[in-house]
Amino acid sequence: MKPGLHPPYGPVVFRDRAAGFAFLTRSTATSDKTVEWEDGRTYPVVDVEISSASHPFYTGTARVLDTAGRVERFERRYGRGSANSGPSNTNSGGSSGNSGSNRAPGAPR
Numbered sequence: 001m002k003p004g005l006h007p008p009y010g011p012v013v014f015r016d017r018a019a020g021f022a023f024l025t026r027s028t029a030t031s032d033k034t035v036e037w038e039d040g041r042t043y044p045v046v047d048v049e050i051s052s053a054s055h056p057f058y059t060g061t062a063r064v065l066d067t068a069g070r071v072e073r074f075e076r077r078y079g080r081g082s083a084n085s086g087p088s089n090t091n092s093g094g095s096s097g098n099s100g101s102n103r104a105p106g107a108p109r
């Protein structure tokens with residue numbers, strides 16, 4: 001790497017104040033605030049709003065969306081593929097009124 005081009009990469013503590021959780025890792029993030037870590041050394045600390053300790057997906061408190069209701073509503077609106085259950089875009093007779101058209105199948109009109 002060229003000297004002076006990249007930001008300094010070193011140990012940093014990321015702290016989630018909402019969950020009371022902190023971890024030490026290496027990063028290019030910096031801060032003026034410092035904290036004394038478990039090993040007795042002082043490291044820069046970056047406060048984050050959310051981490052794996054407070055994110056609903058990782059903690060198991062995520063809300064489950066009503067996907068079954070959405071699927072049922074979609075099927076009611078657009079049908080399940082039967083001939084009598086909603087709008088259909090298929091040509092049953094093969095003639096779409098464009099008998100002289102040289103357009104490729106599926107091409108825009």
